[in-house]
Amino acid sequence: MALIRSLTIHVKPLGDVKDFKDLVDERLDIIKKLVRELGLDVWSYRVVLPPGLPTDYQLRLTQDLCRDDVLLASYHVDASEVRSEDIVSVLTSCERSYITVRLPTTDLIDNVTNLYLKLIKSIDVNDFTRLGISIPDYIVTPYFPLATTYDEGISVALRYVDLFYRYVRGDEEPLIKFILNISRLVSELAGRVGMKFLGFDYSLSPWLSESVVGIIEYLSGIKFAYPGSGYAVKKLNELIGRLSSTLGISNVGFNEVMLPVAEDDLLKERVAEGSVTLKDLTYLCSYCLVGVDMVVLRDDVNLIKGVVKDVFTSSVIKGRVIGVRLIPTNASEGSEVLLKRFGKVPVIKV
Numbered sequence: 001m002a003l004i005r006s007l008t009i010h011v012k013p014l015g016d017v018k019d020f021k022d023l024v025d026e027r028l029d030i031i032k033k034l035v036r037e038l039g040l041d042v043w044s045y046r047v048v049l050p051p052g053l054p055t056d057y058q059l060r061l062t063q064d065l066c067r068d069d070v071l072l073a074s075y076h077v078d079a080s081e082v083r084s085e086d087i088v089s090v091l092t093s094c095e096r097s098y099i100t101v102r103l104p105t106t107d108l109i110d111n112v113t114n115l116y117l118k119l120i121k122s123i124d125v126n127d128f129t130r131l132g133i134s135i136p137d138y139i140v141t142p143y144f145p146l147a148t149t150y151d152e153g154i155s156v157a158l159r160y161v162d163l164f165y166r167y168v169r170g171d172e173e174p175l176i177k178f179i180l181n182i183s184r185l186v187s188e189l190a191g192r193v194g195m196k197f198l199g200f201d202y203s204l205s206p207w208l209s210e211s212v213v214g215i216i217e218y219l220s221g222i223k224f225a226y227p228g229s230g231y232a233v234k235k236l237n238e239l240i241g242r243l244s245s246t247l248g249i250s251n252v253g254f255n256e257v258m259l260p261v262a263e264d265d266l267l268k269e270r271v272a273e274g275s276v277t278l279k280d281l282t283y284l285c286s287y288c289l290v291g292v293d294m295v296v297l298r299d300d301v302n303l304i305k306g307v308v309k310d311v312f313t314s315s316v317i318k319g320r321v322i323g324v325r326l327i328p329t330n331a332s333e334g335s336e337v338l339l340k341r342f343g344k345v346p347v348i349k350v
Contacts, residue, residue: 002160002178003041005205006071007031007186008142010048010149010198013061021064027193028070034189040182043159044071050149051076051102051138059089066094073147075099076138079108084118091127098145104136106312113305120299120328126340129262129294133308133324135315141201141253146323153196155252156186157203161210168215168239176247183249199250202240203290204257206264208343212257213266224270225280233257233284259284260294260325262342272334272346279350282307285314291323296337296345299328303350 009027013020024047035042047070049061055077062074074097075090082101090097103112112133119128132145141147142157163175179200190197206212213224220232237256244251259281261267270276281292292311297303308324315322329337329347336344 001041002158002163003043004182005157005159005207006044006046006142006144007035007040007042008046008048008147008155008157009195010140010147010151010153010155012050012149012152013053013057017057017060017064020061024065025067027195028067030193031189034192038185038189040185040189045069046071046073046142046144046147048073048147048149049076051100055086059086059093062090062097063093066096068096071096071098071144073098073100073144076148077101079103079111082111082115084115084122087115087119087131088122091123091130098130098132098147100132100134100138100146100148102134102136102138103308103312106309109305109308109312112308113301116304116326116328117301125327125329125337128327129325129339129342131325135312135322135324137321139253139321140198143201143203143205143253143258145325146321151196151198153198154186154190155198155201156182157201157205157253158182159205159207159210161204161206161212161215164204165215165218167243168219168236175243179243179247179249183247197250199252200244201253202244202251202255203253204236204240205260206258206267208263208265211264211266212259213264213270216257223275224267225276225284230284230287233289234287254290254321256290258290258293261348262294262296262327262339262345268345271348272336274334274349276348277350278303278307278348281348282310282314285311285322286317291325293323293325294327294342294345295325296327296329296331296339296347298333298347299330304328
């Protein structure tokens, strides 16, 4: 069943931390009331802060804005300034907080690699699901962990694999009606709360049994990621682009196919059986994926460095922001790691 994956509030801190917290809490309470009144089906609520805030201020905001019912993108830091102790502090002070490390140049890849080296020794494997590397810049999107704020407003991501599957088979009306209805209602909600509707990130992303890989295999007629899969992913991206341009509703973020391994049950199967390797996902980034995401891999620092290098190269080729979210483990390739919320995830083969 299609629904709003994330209703995301992009805000900028003003003045005293307590006053800002009260403002955010008030907005969230009003928004939740309006969601019920308008009959919207919302899977998650999210709050996003801007980059460029002082470290101590970001740490304080992370603690003060932390709520059990909201995901929080509260900490943004450049790779030239990142410190592992601050990352640990953010991750441990709020279990629903997310971090973005901006990697603007290849000169700073060693900084990112060293960060992983230190974090492997100091945080739990689950905490890596809340840390993303944004290459080469920040991006405004409702998708975590890379979400950031430049303008205040509300953005939306969707869970709509079922409707998109019908869309690729030629049944377009249900998907278009769904998006137009969500746009109308969220625009009304945003206006009533005194905020701007920034738009959709039309990216097609999975959630466990709602598999994006299933759609890719339907389009290609082969098992992912056998030769020909890249063509199918590119075709799917073209359909996403066509949908966005046809509807004419504002968009933000990536607007492409997302394949977070831990979040797609069929993709996990393909990784477990060896049909999908780390090389497959890394190379597909160069023309049709938004990043190497939620991948459990060996805690080999040279391997991590290689992935970051290749994804950076893909960003240069595409001329777009691409993300990395890696989950290093000391488990061997082919074994499984149990992640909270995501279940058992195979350690990907290189």
